[in-house]
Amino acid sequence: MSTAHHRRKQPALVRQQLLDVAARLTMEQGMGYVTLDAVSGASGISKGGLLHHFPTKNALIDALFESLLDRFDADMEERMREDPVSYGRFSRAYLRAVSDLRDSPAEAAHWAQVTIALLAEPRLRDRWRQWVQARAEEYVGTDSSIDLQIVRFAVDGLWLADMLGSHEIGTEDRAALIARLIDMTNRER
Incomplete structure (x- = not known):
C-alpha cells in the first residue's frame, strides 16, 4: 500500500x-x-x-537566478551592516562580495553559469539591470561619485576576468588591486 x-x-x-x-x-x-x-x-x-x-524551464532558470541574487543580496547586506563608514559602503560590499567569490568555488561556479545565461537571456539581463538600478537609487547619497562608479565597473571587470580565467594575476598583485579599489571607496572627493 x-x-x-x-x-x-x-x-x-x-x-x-x-x-x-x-x-x-x-x-x-x-x-x-x-x-x-x-x-x-x-x-x-x-x-x-x-x-x-x-x-517551464525559463521559470526554473528565473527562480534559480532569483535565488542566487537573494543570497548575493544577503551577503551584501551583512557586509554593509559590518561597515561603520557610510560613504562608499555599498561599493565596498560589492567589491568584497565579488572578489570573495573566487574563494568559494561552488558559489563562483553557480555565478559563472548564471552569468553566461544572463548574457544570453534578455529577461535575465533586464532583471540584473533592475537590481543594479534599484541599488543605485537606494545608495545615491553614499555611492554615486564617479570614483565609486569606477570601482564598481572595475569590480565587474574583475568578476568577468575571474569567471573566464582570462587574466593571470598573482595573489599579491590581486590583493594590491583590491586594496587600491577599497582605498578609492574610502575617500570623498
Missing part, C-alpha cells in the same frame, strides 16, 4: 530541493544541460511535481 497520501506536503522544501538540483546540474554540466527532465530525474521528484513549482 502506498504511503504517498500520508506524507506531509512541504512545498517550500520541495521547491528549494528543485532549485538546489538545478544549481548542481548547472555547476556540473552547464546551463544547457538543465532541462525539466534532468532536474526531475536528479531530484527524485516527479515531472508533475516539478511542473507544479516551475511550469
Whole structure:
C-alpha cells in the first residue's frame, strides 16, 4: 500500500530541493544541460511535481537566478551592516562580495553559469539591470561619485576576468588591486 497520501506536503522544501538540483546540474554540466527532465530525474521528484513549482524551464532558470541574487543580496547586506563608514559602503560590499567569490568555488561556479545565461537571456539581463538600478537609487547619497562608479565597473571587470580565467594575476598583485579599489571607496572627493 502506498504511503504517498500520508506524507506531509512541504512545498517550500520541495521547491528549494528543485532549485538546489538545478544549481548542481548547472555547476556540473552547464546551463544547457538543465532541462525539466534532468532536474526531475536528479531530484527524485516527479515531472508533475516539478511542473507544479516551475511550469517551464525559463521559470526554473528565473527562480534559480532569483535565488542566487537573494543570497548575493544577503551577503551584501551583512557586509554593509559590518561597515561603520557610510560613504562608499555599498561599493565596498560589492567589491568584497565579488572578489570573495573566487574563494568559494561552488558559489563562483553557480555565478559563472548564471552569468553566461544572463548574457544570453534578455529577461535575465533586464532583471540584473533592475537590481543594479534599484541599488543605485537606494545608495545615491553614499555611492554615486564617479570614483565609486569606477570601482564598481572595475569590480565587474574583475568578476568577468575571474569567471573566464582570462587574466593571470598573482595573489599579491590581486590583493594590491583590491586594496587600491577599497582605498578609492574610502575617500570623498
